[in-house]
Amino acid sequence: MAPYAYDENGRRVMAPSKGELREKSILDEAEKQLIAVGADAMTVESIATAAGLTRGALYFYFRSKNDVLAALVQRIVIELSGAVSTRQKALPNLPQDALLSAIDLTRDLWSRHGAVMRAAVELSPSVPVIAQLWNGAREEIVESLQALVVAAAVETPDGSSDEDALVRALVGMTERVFYDASVAGSSLRTASETVATIWTRVLPFP
């Protein structure tokens, strides 16, 4: 029986001020180790001692190791979500530019949070909480871009085709290309160009 209340994402409800500091330091240390050694090699013990407490104490703040990872992912999902919606408000006049700026935004996120995003992709299949966060974020992007495509009234070269499915596939492709580049440590700029080429060839704007 859990002595404290947790929200649907596994975070403690209403963490007190001192606790919030601890919570943040746990997450910061966890992110460091995620970058340094990866999610597998990173153990609850190592996170706890790095944050200056014991395993048992860590379980006061997070229900499980996976919840720590999920909180890390959530940080980025929140940032991403905010960026998507503000970018959508300041809609550029040209749809091409809107698309390119979306790709740019994606590249920026991957360059600044590569390790966490890689972890999100890799853990999604086995950690439901993370899958939920990650899929939700992707869905937001998909919808934003579908709206863009509809608004721009993209001409379909070869008759009817399911534009929604195409956009979803392209979003998946984008994630994939950046993921690969991030893993390989190769240029995200090059990845960006590849992605842009494919988008514009598949969805030629008028």
Next chain:
Amino acid sequence: MAPYAYDENGRRVMAPSKGELREKSILDEAEKQLIAVGADAMTVESIATAAGLTRGALYFYFRSKNDVLAALVQRIVIELSGAVSTRQKALPNLPQDALLSAIDLTRDLWSRHGAVMRAAVELSPSVPVIAQLWNGAREEIVESLQALVVAAAVETPDGSSDEDALVRALVGMTERVFYDASVAGSSLRTASETVATIWTRVLPFP
């Protein structure tokens, strides 16, 4: 894997021994459980008892749980590899048809071995042996398709672009779309169409 002896014609010298049968039954049971409960929930204990032996005995045949999974993946990689090379010999006259037949082949593999292929994708990041097999197979496909694109002298709509990177990205996209469809249990035929649309729009054959 196990060092079998082969004669000068490449046939195996000895008829399937008791051990080989055991090995096969282990793999068969493992595949069943992979389909039924997934790689995580499937334990060495459960595989062993399902195959009618104890954990210790299983480790006589495979060095680790991951090696069992890897052997499962290898089965499919071998089939895939064979299919790719035979299809390449019987090259259709029209490059579009070659491409479509390649997509068809991929769909067929996903429909028959979805569970194992999903496992391969999901385990690649954390299991080096599997990553090696899977990446090798993908590389084979990439090269085969790059050759196709070069031979067909695809016209690039917008000046110079790194065709190799495009093909690699498209192969990744294909894997991704089929993976998603397989996870969602949705129509692989629909996935096939989406994939085909994207390929042909990105690489318009003359």
Next chain:
DNA sequence: TCTTAAAGTCAACGTTGCGTTGATTTTCCT
């Protein structure tokens, strides 16, 4: 200021599942 409930901390425990070992039985070859 004293009280006390909640917040915070930790050592020790229990569990699961992986991989190893050494001893034992079965099979196969000569």
Next chain:
DNA sequence: AGGAAAATCAACGCAACGTTGACTTTAAGA
């Protein structure tokens, strides 16, 4: 037959997860 190689298993050790219950600190109200 007899010995080498193949096959089998019970028991062990271990890492990492998550839990428990008891202890200390903090802060807020009488």
